[in-house]
Amino acid sequence: MTHKLNVCVGLAAFIGSVTIAMAAETIPVGQLVDYTGPTADISTPYGHAVQDSIGYINDNGGIDGRKIELKTSDYSYQVPRAIATYKSWVSGFKPVLIQGWGTGDTEALSGFVAKDKIVYMSASYSGHLTDPTGKSPHTKRPAPYNFFYGPTYSDGCRALIEWAKGDWAKKGGEGAPAFVHMGDNHPMPEAPRAACESYAKDLGFEVLPPIRYSMAPGDFKSQCLSLKQSGADYAFMGNTTGSNISLLNSCDTVGVDETQFMTMVWGFDENVVKSAGEATDGIVWPVGSALWDSEAPGMNLIHEIMAENGRTGETLHYIRGVCSAFYMRDAMTMAAAKGDITGPTIKAAFETMTNHVPTELEGVCLPHSWTHENHRGTVNIRVYQSHWNNGDNTFEFLTMVELPRRDDWLGW
Amino acid sequence: MALSADSMRCGEFRTSYKADTTIFPTPRSRNFALAGLLALLVAPFIFDSYVVSLLIQIGYYAIAALGLNILVGSTGQISIGHGAFFGVGAFGSAWLSNSFGIPVILAIPLAGVMASAVGLVAGIPALRIKGLYLAIATLAAQFILEDIFSRAVWFTGGPAGSMASEPSIFGYIFNSDQSYFYIVLFFLVVMFLAGANMLRSRDGRAFVAVRDHYLSAEIMGINLAKYRVLSFGVAAFYAGIGGALFAHYLGYVSAESFTLMLSIQLLGMIIIGGLGSVMGTLLGVTFMVLLPEVMDMAVGAVGDVIPGLAEGSSYLKQMAIGLAIVLFLIFEPDGLAHRWKQIKAYWKLYPFSY
Numbered sequence: 001m002t003h004k005l006n007v008c009v010g011l012a013a014f015i016g017s018v019t020i021a022m023a024a025e026t027i028p029v030g031q032l033v034d035y036t037g038p039t040a041d042i043s044t045p046y047g048h049a050v051q052d053s054i055g056y057i058n059d060n061g062g063i064d065g066r067k068i069e070l071k072t073s074d075y076s077y078q079v080p081r082a083i084a085t086y087k088s089w090v091s092g093f094k095p096v097l098i099q100g101w102g103t104g105d106t107e108a109l110s111g112f113v114a115k116d117k118i119v120y121m122s123a124s125y126s127g128h129l130t131d132p133t134g135k136s137p138h139t140k141r142p143a144p145y146n147f148f149y150g151p152t153y154s155d156g157c158r159a160l161i162e163w164a165k166g167d168w169a170k171k172g173g174e175g176a177p178a179f180v181h182m183g184d185n186h187p188m189p190e191a192p193r194a195a196c197e198s199y200a201k202d203l204g205f206e207v208l209p210p211i212r213y214s215m216a217p218g219d220f221k222s223q224c225l226s227l228k229q230s231g232a233d234y235a236f237m238g239n240t241t242g243s244n245i246s247l248l249n250s251c252d253t254v255g256v257d258e259t260q261f262m263t264m265v266w267g268f269d270e271n272v273v274k275s276a277g278e279a280t281d282g283i284v285w286p287v288g289s290a291l292w293d294s295e296a297p298g299m300n301l302i303h304e305i306m307a308e309n310g311r312t313g314e315t316l317h318y319i320r321g322v323c324s325a326f327y328m329r330d331a332m333t334m335a336a337a338k339g340d341i342t343g344p345t346i347k348a349a350f351e352t353m354t355n356h357v358p359t360e361l362e363g364v365c366l367p368h369s370w371t372h373e374n375h376r377g378t379v380n381i382r383v384y385q386s387h388w389n390n391g392d393n394t395f396e397f398l399t400m401v402e403l404p405r406r407d408d409w410l411g412w
Numbered sequence: 413m414a415l416s417a418d419s420m421r422c423g424e425f426r427t428s429y430k431a432d433t434t435i436f437p438t439p440r441s442r443n444f445a446l447a448g449l450l451a452l453l454v455a456p457f458i459f460d461s462y463v464v465s466l467l468i469q470i471g472y473y474a475i476a477a478l479g480l481n482i483l484v485g486s487t488g489q490i491s492i493g494h495g496a497f498f499g500v501g502a503f504g505s506a507w508l509s510n511s512f513g514i515p516v517i518l519a520i521p522l523a524g525v526m527a528s529a530v531g532l533v534a535g536i537p538a539l540r541i542k543g544l545y546l547a548i549a550t551l552a553a554q555f556i557l558e559d560i561f562s563r564a565v566w567f568t569g570g571p572a573g574s575m576a577s578e579p580s581i582f583g584y585i586f587n588s589d590q591s592y593f594y595i596v597l598f599f600l601v602v603m604f605l606a607g608a609n610m611l612r613s614r615d616g617r618a619f620v621a622v623r624d625h626y627l628s629a630e631i632m633g634i635n636l637a638k639y640r641v642l643s644f645g646v647a648a649f650y651a652g653i654g655g656a657l658f659a660h661y662l663g664y665v666s667a668e669s670f671t672l673m674l675s676i677q678l679l680g681m682i683i684i685g686g687l688g689s690v691m692g693t694l695l696g697v698t699f700m701v702l703l704p705e706v707m708d709m710a711v712g713a714v715g716d717v718i719p720g721l722a723e724g725s726s727y728l729k730q731m732a733i734g735l736a737i738v739l740f741l742i743f744e745p746d747g748l749a750h751r752w753k754q755i756k757a758y759w760k761l762y763p764f765s766y
Binding site for chain 2: 036078079080083084087088091092104107108111112185186187190
């Protein structure tokens, strides 16, 4: 028994030393995921996608011959744990780029990564992260090292407001339509609220007081009753899929028929349809990439990566995870061509991209442009609607909204 | 009288009350404590950042846990709102240093005072109720404060939280783990000495009297109301200092750090360490802080043999904390302090075990 223990310890030490020796040539990348917390159902496909893509990149030549060393940490959506992990990484692992996850921790870390010069690619598309120099009057804090693949939450909501305006006219609605923002008192749902309510007011909507519902799934019948009584025509759900499922089920039970539900990028996917069924009929939401039924050439790579890792039945967030990883790959390749791969060089590489799409993902990822003063990657938002069709659910493409690149829309 | 580890050696005798109520029971234990302190003073130069960060965590949790131990172990009350007082100290220190420009090193004790004020108010139910009912009242304080943290944008920054800057003394900024360790060590030593001193003073004896037999204590003339609420105030002061140190270490404070889970963890720390014992607090906190790290290493080592284990490592960590509390309650209800005393007694009194 003791002998076996000694052998195991010796083996572990040997493996550890070999890993340390190999680490010298690799590119350190940190990844924060939430596999065990409230957003686990959307973090799992996204996190897996990033891991799988990096594995694929490593197997196919890496970045200029160097492999990416990925360290994944599950922080259960608790911001202090993310910060503690970040601090331990900065003193030991020293990543050049971090694939982050949630809004709370990304916004909290934006100051830290700016000081430590580490590029932070988040799965949070909060508008607060889009102003690198702080020139917009709405910016609370400049975020020079924050990038993300996807339209901002605020832009997504603005696009939905534009669609809703057209929809109201088409339906023959009289007077001003009423808009209500629903979400938890939490950074992620709160991120687009101010921008969205302001834009709704600009477009002639009547903005009702926001309705709070928790990000953890629960019984939201009282919120649905308030929604029904408020007479809102368009309700924007700011939370993620888990709590939206509960909300849709509760509102279906209460009988909220007059309200058109809209949600954000992380608020709707195939799982919501599976769990809430008919209650999801007619939901409108922005999609940040192509969908599974797309025939774009880039989908081949997605399927190849999934097959290599044995993934089946993934939700649409998987595609955005692959896009995020490949934009990182492209930025690192551009940085390697000019010199070394460090935080500042990766940032500079990102800021040269104009309408950039990774070559293998043509037609799948939306073109993104970043500049030194503007980190709103994309202003083209594809708005989709879900149709229940008695179980034969389809996602219908409604319209592509192109929002203006206004300087005062940065940072919120 | 039974022999024990604390029995005096032959030839030792005390001739005054002052000599009888020293903070350290024997000169040897005092010397060991001093040696430990000297070892801690050089620890940042010997160990790497990771170990130092663990020591810092032990430091600020130990201060908060000592407060809870005074409340629960020495005064016999119950509080499951201690995490919220920790939060008041954290947010308070960040708010004082951000809004009023008060130097961080002064904001920390002031945050303790703020937390103490909140604790005095939260302790008012203790005047009338005891036991389970008091536990529920403190639970209410926990929830109320948690809600205030997530809504009071002027104080806490709302759901987005607030940034807490690093302490600086005469221009020297304590922004590394190694340098911040000394700030935490300073507060730890001061608060622990103050706590141990308080427990041997008149107020400390009053606390113990309230715990052991409150009716007799009242008959003897101890003002129950005053000491019950004072105990809450003192506990909250300690929690506030611990929270402020936590805030300035992390650099960022958000409401989700101060949930009921933290209150239960602090309770777990003092249960494992030993109720009513100052040294036990330190032992219990060390155990609870190192447990997730040891579990991480164990899972990492075993995870190579059993692949599925690595994915569930954060679940295992949570389970381990709960399991530790339960096992300690079953097998060692008096905590690590008692177990340490038994170990000392075994060696001291060998071959006699009594």
